[in-house]
Structures are given as C-alpha cells and as structure tokens.
Amino acid sequence: MAKTRMYRYTAIDFSVLAVVAVVIGIVxxxxxxxxxxxKAVAGKLVARLGFYGLWFIGGPLAASLIRKPGAAFLGExxxxxxxxxxxxxxxxxxxxxxxxxxxMSEIGYALLRYRRWxxxxxxxxxxxxxxxxxxxxxxxxxxxxxxxxxxxxxxxTMISGAIYxxxxxxxxxxxxx
Amino acid sequence: xxxxxxTLLIYAVILAVVAFMARTELSLxxxxxxxxxxxxxxxxxxxxxxxxxxxxxxxxxxxxNALFFVNYGEPILVLGPLVIRENAVKATMIVAFRLMTLVGxxxxxxxNVEPRELIKSLERDLxxxxxxxxxxxxxxxxxxxxxxxxxxxxxxxxERGFRRIPITPSDIKALLVxxxxxxxxxxxxxxxxxxxxxxxxxxxxxxxSFKLVDYIIIAxxxxxxxxxxxxxxxxx
Numbered sequence: 001m002a003k004t005r006m007y008r009y010t011a012i013d014f015s016v017l018a019v020v021a022v023v024i025g026i027v028x029x030x031x032x033x034x035x036x037x038x039k040a041v042a043g044k045l046v047a048r049l050g051f052y053g054l055w056f057i058g059g060p061l062a063a064s065l066i067r068k069p070g071a072a073f074l075g076e077x078x079x080x081x082x083x084x085x086x087x088x089x090x091x092x093x094x095x096x097x098x099x100x101x102x103x104m105s106e107i108g109y110a111l112l113r114y115r116r117w118x119x120x121x122x123x124x125x126x127x128x129x130x131x132x133x134x135x136x137x138x139x140x141x142x143x144x145x146x147x148x149x150x151x152x153x154x155x156x157t158m159i160s161g162a163i164y165x166x167x168x169x170x171x172x173x174x175x176x177x
Numbered sequence: 178x179x180x181x182x183x184t185l186l187i188y189a190v191i192l193a194v195v196a197f198m199a200r201t202e203l204s205l206x207x208x209x210x211x212x213x214x215x216x217x218x219x220x221x222x223x224x225x226x227x228x229x230x231x232x233x234x235x236x237x238x239x240x241x242n243a244l245f246f247v248n249y250g251e252p253i254l255v256l257g258p259l260v261i262r263e264n265a266v267k268a269t270m271i272v273a274f275r276l277m278t279l280v281g282x283x284x285x286x287x288x289n290v291e292p293r294e295l296i297k298s299l300e301r302d303l304x305x306x307x308x309x310x311x312x313x314x315x316x317x318x319x320x321x322x323x324x325x326x327x328x329x330x331x332x333x334x335x336e337r338g339f340r341r342i343p344i345t346p347s348d349i350k351a352l353l354v355x356x357x358x359x360x361x362x363x364x365x366x367x368x369x370x371x372x373x374x375x376x377x378x379x380x381x382x383x384x385x386s387f388k389l390v391d392y393i394i395i396a397x398x399x400x401x402x403x404x405x406x407x408x409x410x411x412x413x
Contacts, residue, residue, distance in 0.1 A: 018311075171350060
C-alpha cells in the first residue's frame with residue numbers, strides 16, 4: 001500500500017514532467033542544427049559522438065528528478081511530443097524514436113530496481129537507448145549505410161548517450177541539493 | 178469541415194510507420210510525392226522556411242554519407258578525382274523519398290494544429306490520461322516563459338564573457354542547471370496549486386467525437402500503409 005502510494009504520480013510530478021518536457025524539447029529542437037551541420041561537414045561519426053546523446057537526456061533528467069517508475073519513459077515521450085509541436089525537421093519519426101529511447105532508459109532504471117538515481121544510473125539510462133537507435137536509423141537511412149558502420153555508430157551513440165545521461169543526472173543532483 | 182487534431186497526429190504517425198517499413202523506390206513514391214507536396218504547400222503558407230532548409234541540409238548530408246559508404250556501380254558523373262556512382266545516387270533518392278514521407282504529413286499536422294487544441298483532442302478523443310494532458314498543457318504554457326529564461330541566461334553568459342552558444346558538455350550543463358532550476362521552482366508551486374484545487378479528484382474526459390472526414394483521413398493513411406507493405410512488394 002505504502003509502496004503504491006510512493007509510486008503514484010501527484011500534480012507536482014506532472015508539473016516537473018512538463019518542465020522537463022519543455023527544456024528537453026527545446027534542447028532536442030536546437031540539437032538538430034549543430035548535429036546536421038556537423039554531419040554534413042565532418043561526417044556522421046563525429047556528429048554522433050558529439051551530439052547524439054543529447055537526444056537521450058530526457059529520460060535520465062526526468063527520472064533523476066521525479067524518482068518514480070515510468071518517469072524516464074514519460075520524460076522522453078513528452079519531450080518528443082513538444083519537439084514535434086515546435087516543429088522539427090525529423091517530423092513524426094521523433095515520436096517513434098522518443099518512445100524507443102524512453103523505453104530503453106526506463107529499462108536502465110528497472111535493471112537497478114528503481115533504487116539508484118545517481119550519475120552512474122543516469123549514464124546507464126543514457127547509454128541503453130544507443131543499443132536500439134542505430135537499428136531504427138538503419139531502417140530509415142539503411143541504403144546510405146553499411147551493416148558494419150551501424151555497429152560503429154552503436155558504440156559512438158552509447159558513449160555519447162552515457163556522457164549526456166551522466167550530465168543530466170548531475171544536473172538533477174545539483175538541483176536536489 | 179474541421180479535422181480533429183488527433184486525426185492529423187494519427188495520420189502523421191501511421192505515415193512515419195510507412196516510412197520505416199517501405200523498402201523500394203516504388204513503394205516510397207506512392208506516399209512521398211502527394212504528402213510532401215501537400216506538406217510544402219502548408220509550410221509555405223505558414224512561412225516555416227527553416228523546415229525546408231533543414232530538409233535540404235539533411236538530403237545533402239545523406240548524399241555525402243552515401244558517397245562515403247555505398248558509392249559503387251556504374252559511374253554517373255566524374256568531377257575530377259570524385260566519381261559519383263549509380264548506387265550512391267539511388268540510395269540518396271530512396272532515403273530522400275523516405276524523408277519526404279516523414280516530413281510531408283508532419284508539416285500538414287504542424288501547420289493545421291494548435292498545441293492547445295491538440296491536447297484537448299488527445300484527452301477527449303483518444304483518452305489521454307488526465308495527468309499527461311495536464312503535463313502537456315502546462316508544457317505549452319511554459320514554452321514562452323522558459324524561452325524568456327533561456328534568453329536571460331544567454332545574456333548573462335555573454336556579459337560574463339562565456340560562449341553564447343553552448344558547444345561543450347560543460348557548457349550544456351551550465352545552461353541546463355539554471356534553466357531547469359527556475360522551471361522546477363515554478364513547477365512545484367503550480368503542482369501544489371493544482372493539488373489544492375482538487376487535481377486528483379478530476380475525472381477522465383473520454384468522449385470521442387470523430388466525424389466522417391476524420392475516418393476518411395485515417396482510412397487514407399491505412400490504405401497507404403497497405404499499398405506500401407503488401408501491394409508494391411508484389412509489383413516489384
């Protein structure tokens with residue numbers, strides 16, 4: 001009973017989710033410009049290492065602030081919905097990507113049994129979407145890629161995700177002090 | 178003839194699924210051309226030129242990627258040391274069609290839907306839980322406020338001699354901490370006010386009110402999905 005109450009979302013949690021959705025939605029929106037510019041000039045690998053992880057921070061930031069099951073998924077999906085309303089050049093694919101990213105971040109916290117919300121957990125929740133996203137990319141842009149490069153992208157995306165996931169969790173930690 | 182915002186969202190999401198599933202040029206041309214033309218029409222009407230610029234940039238980046246990784250087959254164009262081959266052009270074309278399938282319906286959606294109407298429609302027509310509807314409507318109201326906070330933080334950074342545009346991870350952290358801090362403080366008070374006004378007692382509003390035009394649009398999306406997934410693979 002006490003556990004159920006602890007996991008129930010209050011209006012405050014939903015308000016925090018809204019703030020995260022706006023901040024991350026704006027970050028997502030502005031990430032597209034440096035990411036696409038870097039991709040066009042220096043190639044996809046450099047762009048991935050430098051910026052791709054920014055798209056994964058919604059989950060770790062929301063989860064580290066709210067500390068309840070489902071927060072990582074909702075943080076990422078709501079941010080994707082806000083990004084779509086702004087609007088984004090990635091169009092409605094952001095909802096599919098956002099759901100996949102949120103689900104993987106959520107799995108990260110579920111693996112830790114929703115007991116750890118620190119920088120390490122943030123890095124894990126940021127890295128895990130990197131396992132799935134290159135395959136979604138391959139489904140969309142596969143004709144311009146080789147299978148071998150998808151695995152390289154996966155490593156790059158996971159590294160970038162882990163760095164930005166850790167940053168998101170450290171932002172939340174700084175705010176909770 | 179007013180189309181429900183949820184209908185346009187459903188249409189955009191189904192077409193996104195189509196883009197993920199289509200594998201041949203033929204299957205991509207069917208949804209790409211009409212949706213992209215309609216999308217561009219609405220985009221130009223709303224003057225959202227940045228989306229068109231981003232589309233051109235994305236196609237250029239995809240072409241460069243294709244030149245790096247899949248540039249094989251018969252030569253099509255020789256520019257000094259650079260030889261552009263058949264497969265690089267074909268791959269870029271397929272992916273550009275896929276991008277058009279994604280961008281077109283999303284532009285129709287963005288140009289015709291007001292965020293507040295969308296949230297109302299999601300709650301009423303699709304049964305979005307009240308908490309999420311609350312989060313989304315609050316998010317829409319917070320966008321201008323947080324945009325103001327963002328500009329203030331940027332001005333302060335400039336006055337203190339820091340980079341105006343965040344590039345490194347530490348720059349991004351330095352931007353996120355004050356932005357989220359101000360937002361969270363606001364969120365706590367909004368949350369408390371909502372609870373005091375009986376937020377948890379509020380009942381779910383789920384009364385779908387789709388009209389014939391909504392069903393036609395959803396059917397149109399499903400028809401495109403069926404053509405792409407089942408019919409065009411048989412033809413090619």
